[in-house]
Amino acid sequence: MIFQDFGKYAFTFSENIGFGKLENMNDRERIEKASEKSAATEFISSLNDGYDTALTRVFEESGRELSIGQWQKIAVARAFFRDSSIMILDEPTASLDPMAEQEIFNQFDELSHPKAGGVPKTTIFVSHRLSSATIADKIVVLENGQIVEEGHHRDLIRLDGKYADLFNTQAKRYIENVDQNDGPAPDINGRPPMPPHGFNGHRPPRN
Known part of the structure; x- marks a missing residue:
């Protein structure tokens, strides 16, 4: 240990x-x-x-x-x-x-x-x-001494709960400094960037 x-x-x-x-x-x-x-x-x-x-x-x-x-x-x-x-x-x-x-x-x-x-x-x-948690077979999320979520990284990201919020907050530090001239970066789930509002009159829905 x-x-x-x-x-x-x-x-x-x-x-x-x-x-x-x-x-x-x-x-x-x-x-x-x-x-x-x-x-x-x-x-x-x-x-x-x-x-x-x-x-x-x-x-x-x-x-x-x-x-x-x-x-x-x-x-x-x-x-x-x-x-x-x-x-x-x-x-x-x-x-x-x-x-x-x-x-x-x-x-x-x-x-x-x-x-x-x-x-x-x-x-x-x-x-x-939390970047290290992505290799884990099982993640256990604790809050105030209680288990609030558990599962694999992909499943917890899809759950869009406490873990996803913490992970995305940390990941944002790495992508928020991307030069705007380079265009928008993919979001943390690996999805391509969304077109801006007004593109074809609407923003495509997220899955």
Whole structure:
């Protein structure tokens, strides 16, 4: 499980990831695979001591201080390293850029839907960034501690309720800056833009 207030330990990269499963914490190959899944490999490999780099300056003055986003990648790597049959993640990508977030959620999706011969795992994640919810098999919408909607993304968008309102509100931030000279963008459901009022005397009805 990954909490929002995840652990940041004054040890090496390798140890921070290996703490996910102590009996395997010296398995470097497994550690490297876990960091690759969490999009942490590139910045770890760029350091002279790589996975043996000390983190924070609590014990070593030369220790590496990480950004909150880098720490979050290490926390996610630790969860991948543990390799549990059920993973629970509370805002696991809140501090990551969109590219890293997409890469990690692709890995979560692969855990739930492995290639032929793989054993599927149950992944439960809590998120307010609803772009990540589109890969979920089932979405549960909570309001004031109560379940108000549940279902697949497509079904909840068609329902046009609480989830659709939240999703469209977030998505609007990405499309409202489209240059007006480029013409109107498709709406969030993928439908083509509606002609302006007055086109053929009426606006076509939405399905």
